[in-house]
Amino acid sequence: MNEIEIRELTREYGTTRAVDHLTFDVLPGRVTGFLGPNGAGKSTTMRLLLGLDRPTSGTATIGGHRYTDFTDPLYHVGALLDAQAAHGGRTARDHLLALAVSNRIPTRRVDEVLERAGMAAAARRRVKTFSLGMRQRLGIAAALLGDPGVLLLDEPTNGLDPEGIIWIRELMRELATEGRTVLVSSHLMGETALLADHLVVLGRGKLLADMSMKDFIDAHSTARTRMRTTDPIRLRATLAREGLELVDAGDGVWTVEGIPAVQLGSLAAREGIPMLELADERPSLEQAYLGLTAEHAQFTSARP
Numbered sequence: 001m002n003e004i005e006i007r008e009l010t011r012e013y014g015t016t017r018a019v020d021h022l023t024f025d026v027l028p029g030r031v032t033g034f035l036g037p038n039g040a041g042k043s044t045t046m047r048l049l050l051g052l053d054r055p056t057s058g059t060a061t062i063g064g065h066r067y068t069d070f071t072d073p074l075y076h077v078g079a080l081l082d083a084q085a086a087h088g089g090r091t092a093r094d095h096l097l098a099l100a101v102s103n104r105i106p107t108r109r110v111d112e113v114l115e116r117a118g119m120a121a122a123a124r125r126r127v128k129t130f131s132l133g134m135r136q137r138l139g140i141a142a143a144l145l146g147d148p149g150v151l152l153l154d155e156p157t158n159g160l161d162p163e164g165i166i167w168i169r170e171l172m173r174e175l176a177t178e179g180r181t182v183l184v185s186s187h188l189m190g191e192t193a194l195l196a197d198h199l200v201v202l203g204r205g206k207l208l209a210d211m212s213m214k215d216f217i218d219a220h221s222t223a224r225t226r227m228r229t230t231d232p233i234r235l236r237a238t239l240a241r242e243g244l245e246l247v248d249a250g251d252g253v254w255t256v257e258g259i260p261a262v263q264l265g266s267l268a269a270r271e272g273i274p275m276l277e278l279a280d281e282r283p284s285l286e287q288a289y290l291g292l293t294a295e296h297a298q299f300t301s302a303r304p
């Protein structure tokens, strides 16, 4: 019902293929991060889903329907694409009221979403006096107005302060827990790692990955062990005998791939090498993402 289905979706602009035979699903009940370098096709995919643009071929549907087939689309899909979209001369409340009335949404929803977006105190201020972060909150309030089952958010943390970022992270999680489908594009890997359960990664309009956050990190990064020791020379020689290479990470920290901390600890103890610190290094989403983009270098950078 709330599932997004992208099938063989292609959009060409002249000789540029912005989206290239994309096929993937976005499922309810989890937050899906939508990643890819500049020009990878994320915004185009979202615009095609929202009927703001037409595919050259293929389909993008929500619960089996094209966006343009919905009589009351805001009841089904909420989107935040451009936080500057609100009329600057209107108050936040009037902006939402106009949207509610023109989409046959009960006006009581306006105060509910203002509250949920943490904007109740700013409801009667004109939009032109808002910071980018406030505009983002207003955009999110607008997306929630029809209580939709599907949310498409393009860079929602843009302009938000640290408190706002934590707020949006918790909101996304709540929306997913309520059984909604949440698709969030971002360039911020640290943020996405905290926000998303699942990832869809594009490169030059093609699908590069569609998997859980954990599987993605496991598949595209190498586990490392980091340590401090008073005797790196003997440790290096010991590891070399095992076919492993000690790497200087600076500041007295050393790393090695291919041996977990627990085994390395036993090995160092057997050899009488003092270890001051020893831990498995958790690979980050950023490392995995860079690993994937290195594997697919031909797909990742936007055309000049």
Ligand SMILES: Nc1ncnc2c1ncn2[C@@H]1O[C@H](COP(=O)(O)OP(=O)(O)OP(=O)(O)O)[C@@H](O)[C@H]1O
Binding pocket: 013, 016, 017, 018, 019, 036, 037, 038, 039, 040, 041, 042, 043, 044, 045, 302, 303
């Ligand atoms: N209306 C358009 N006319 C011509 N080319 C377009 C149009 N919209 C997008 N493109 C091109 O399509 C490609 C994909 O762009 P898109 O904005 O979808 O990427 P993106 O992944 O959202 O990038 P970003 O991370 O920078 O927002 C780019 O090469 C872009 O220049």
